[in-house]
Amino acid sequence: MYINNIISGFLTVLHLQNLFLLSAGTFMGIIFGALPGFTAVMGLAVLIPITFGMHPVAGLLLLAGVYNGAIYGGSITAILLRTPGTPAAAATVIDGYEMTKKGKSSKALRIAVTASTIGGIFSAICLLLIAPLLANIALKFGPPEYFLLAIFGLTIIASLSSGSFLKSIFSGILGLFIGAIGLDPILSYPRFTFNSPYLLDGVSYVPALIGLFALSQVFVMVENKGSMTKIRREVTKIKKDKLFCSIKEIKELIKTIIRSSIIGTFIGMLPGAGASIASFLGYSEAKRNSRNPERFGTGIGEGVAASEAANNAVTGGSLIPLLTLGIPGNSCTAILLGGLMIHGLRPGFELFTVFSNIIYPFILGLLFGNVIMFFMGSFFATYFARTANLQKSVLVVGICIFATMGSYAINGAIFDIWVLLVFGILGYIFRKTGFSIIAVVLGIILGPIAEIGIKQSLMLSKGHIFLYFFTRPISLILIIFIIISVITQYLRESKNKKI
Amino acid sequence: MKIKTADRVMGFILLVFVFIFYLINKGLPEKVKGYTQGLLILLGLCSLYILLRTWNRDWEKRFNREIGVINFRRILMVIGLLIIYIFGLYIFGYFPMTVFFITVSLFLLEIRNWKIIVVTNIVLIMMMYILFIVFLKIPLPIGIMFGE
Numbered sequence: 001m002y003i004n005n006i007i008s009g010f011l012t013v014l015h016l017q018n019l020f021l022l023s024a025g026t027f028m029g030i031i032f033g034a035l036p037g038f039t040a041v042m043g044l045a046v047l048i049p050i051t052f053g054m055h056p057v058a059g060l061l062l063l064a065g066v067y068n069g070a071i072y073g074g075s076i077t078a079i080l081l082r083t084p085g086t087p088a089a090a091a092t093v094i095d096g097y098e099m100t101k102k103g104k105s106s107k108a109l110r111i112a113v114t115a116s117t118i119g120g121i122f123s124a125i126c127l128l129l130i131a132p133l134l135a136n137i138a139l140k141f142g143p144p145e146y147f148l149l150a151i152f153g154l155t156i157i158a159s160l161s162s163g164s165f166l167k168s169i170f171s172g173i174l175g176l177f178i179g180a181i182g183l184d185p186i187l188s189y190p191r192f193t194f195n196s197p198y199l200l201d202g203v204s205y206v207p208a209l210i211g212l213f214a215l216s217q218v219f220v221m222v223e224n225k226g227s228m229t230k231i232r233r234e235v236t237k238i239k240k241d242k243l244f245c246s247i248k249e250i251k252e253l254i255k256t257i258i259r260s261s262i263i264g265t266f267i268g269m270l271p272g273a274g275a276s277i278a279s280f281l282g283y284s285e286a287k288r289n290s291r292n293p294e295r296f297g298t299g300i301g302e303g304v305a306a307s308e309a310a311n312n313a314v315t316g317g318s319l320i321p322l323l324t325l326g327i328p329g330n331s332c333t334a335i336l337l338g339g340l341m342i343h344g345l346r347p348g349f350e351l352f353t354v355f356s357n358i359i360y361p362f363i364l365g366l367l368f369g370n371v372i373m374f375f376m377g378s379f380f381a382t383y384f385a386r387t388a389n390l391q392k393s394v395l396v397v398g399i400c401i402f403a404t405m406g407s408y409a410i411n412g413a414i415f416d417i418w419v420l421l422v423f424g425i426l427g428y429i430f431r432k433t434g435f436s437i438i439a440v441v442l443g444i445i446l447g448p449i450a451e452i453g454i455k456q457s458l459m460l461s462k463g464h465i466f467l468y469f470f471t472r473p474i475s476l477i478l479i480i481f482i483i484i485s486v487i488t489q490y491l492r493e494s495k496n497k498k499i
Numbered sequence: 500m501k502i503k504t505a506d507r508v509m510g511f512i513l514l515v516f517v518f519i520f521y522l523i524n525k526g527l528p529e530k531v532k533g534y535t536q537g538l539l540i541l542l543g544l545c546s547l548y549i550l551l552r553t554w555n556r557d558w559e560k561r562f563n564r565e566i567g568v569i570n571f572r573r574i575l576m577v578i579g580l581l582i583i584y585i586f587g588l589y590i591f592g593y594f595p596m597t598v599f600f601i602t603v604s605l606f607l608l609e610i611r612n613w614k615i616i617v618v619t620n621i622v623l624i625m626m627m628y629i630l631f632i633v634f635l636k637i638p639l640p641i642g643i644m645f646g647e
Contacts, residue, residue, distance in 0.1 A: 170542065450536055
């Protein structure tokens with residue numbers, strides 16, 4: 001069955017339309033990644049509504065391409081312009097730009113794309129092997145487990161936030177409250193709908209998500225007059241010696257790439273630890289294990305390979321907890337969860353059985369996307385870097401139009417554009433004042449799951465709720481995880497005095 | 500703006516917001532209001548703590564940093580323009596309002612080159628048309644003036 005699913009998924013990805021969308025997603029992703037100020041999260045948020053009108057496989061392949069491409073794209077401007085397109089490429093600057101200064105930019109670019117590709121493929125294979133096994137656990141979940149899983153997802157809020165623990169907790173609860181707007185899931189009584197028919201089904205989460213992640217970022221960019229001017233730097237003229245890494249170069253770097261791929265995949269699986277952490281960890285481990293650690297930072301290929309393999313390996317790793325348990329570990333996967341839910345797909349066992357015709361092509365698309373990314377990166381990296389010279393004002397206006405029409409397209413309602421604007425303003429205020437946007441999103445997405453879980457548990461427990469929760473093994477394990485997660489975060493934050 | 504000022508303003512606004520929603524929640528049937536009431540109480544406690552800690556001298560010493568300059572004029576300008584754009588969509592629909600939005604916003608963002616403005620208009624409008632109407636078959640707002 002498993003092999004059949006893989007073969008069938010493989011054939012689905014190879015369908016001409018799907019290959020085109022995967023390539024288009026990768027292309028757009030690389031551009032979003034290469035543009036300083038524009039992130040993978042923004043790219044995914046803006047493009048989600050487009051996938052709504054597509055077949056789920058086609059839509060998810062587009063998003064897989066964007067995710068892959070954007071994480072890699074950040075390295076191009078990091079190497080050529082010393083400006084990481086995404087935070088994940090910050091470690092690549094260290095050796096990448098030094099190589100450019102030495103006239104080895106072409107080598108740095110081909111090492112970056114090769115390492116990113118290997119890292120991405122490695123993590124996609126891990127996803128393909130681990131996720132179906134882990135999904136079997138979800139089969140044993142009942143209402144209390146779903147409630148506790150949602151709460152566990154929310155407790156990772158603190159680890160996701162770089163700011164105040166308290167503000168992140170507030171943001172998460174606010175998300176839960178926003179998720180509760182609409183009809184009561186058991187009694188179907190309207191709550192906080194203000195007699196608006198548009199709110200009966202709850203706050204439409206796609207416009208909310210675009211507003212919080214994309215529109216708020218637009219406001220931040222508009223606010224700063226300096227960021228609106230184009231980067232007036234010439235893209236370094238590259239001597240095109242070779243397009244691909246030689247066998248000798250790969251042999252020299254393969255140990256580092258594999259080590260970083262393992263680190264990246266593992267870090268990706270941990271909630272809260274994203275591509276930027278993986279990239280720095282991959283880099284520091286490569287330095288620690290090197291025979292010549294003093295050469296790191298002077299412009300060596302090993303440094304570029306270490307950080308790039310690690311950050312792209314996060315893509316597959318981060319999808320493991322998302323697809324199996326519904327826990328998005330970072331902002332990108334939170335948006336991808338929205339992308340799944342828009343097509344009525346819920347993470348867990350069913351995703352790998354009932355919807356295997358959708359999820360296997362998605363996973364294999366992630367794998368193939370890396371191959372497409374490899375060729376795009378090898379042939380067109382310098383052209384992608386030139387996008388950094390585009391007028392930011394034009395791009396910002398383009399994002400606004402995409403965001404508004406994308407929000408409208410979900411339900412064909414202008415009301416959703418108001419939702420976008422309200423959440424855009426909320427996101428901007430939260431960014432400025434240190435509240436957590438990702439926590440709000442997690443709350444909105446996980447809120448309904450938590451509410452249904454607790455209400456059904458209350459009914460099933462017949463008044464003995466604590467006994468009901470504590471006598472179920474998985475439920476008990478989840479309670480322990482939640483307690484450990486909260487205490488660890490609290491202690492960590494108290495140590496840093498950020499409460 | 501300092502984080503202390505921002506937290507005081509936010510704490511106060513959030514408390515008011517929570518209080519208003521708490522009152523609304525009280526009007527809901529008994530079996531419905533429990534979950535949201537619990538959330539509102541937690542939100543209220545967090546807001547109160549965020550507000551009160553700004554008077555703590557130890558906290559102030561450690562965390563009262565600058566949160567950066569907020570350019571209200573430019574932000575309000577874009578928000579105002581978006582509000583006009585959304586209202587305009589009801590009446591005039593997608594095409595005229597998008598031309599208006601792109602032209603005015605580029606002008607306000609200090610793009611004075613008319614070639615850029617015209618090309619941006621053509622490219623963005625065509626892109627959205629091809630993507631939504633031709634490719635995805637999703638209609639864009641027509642506006643009451645043109646038949647919706």
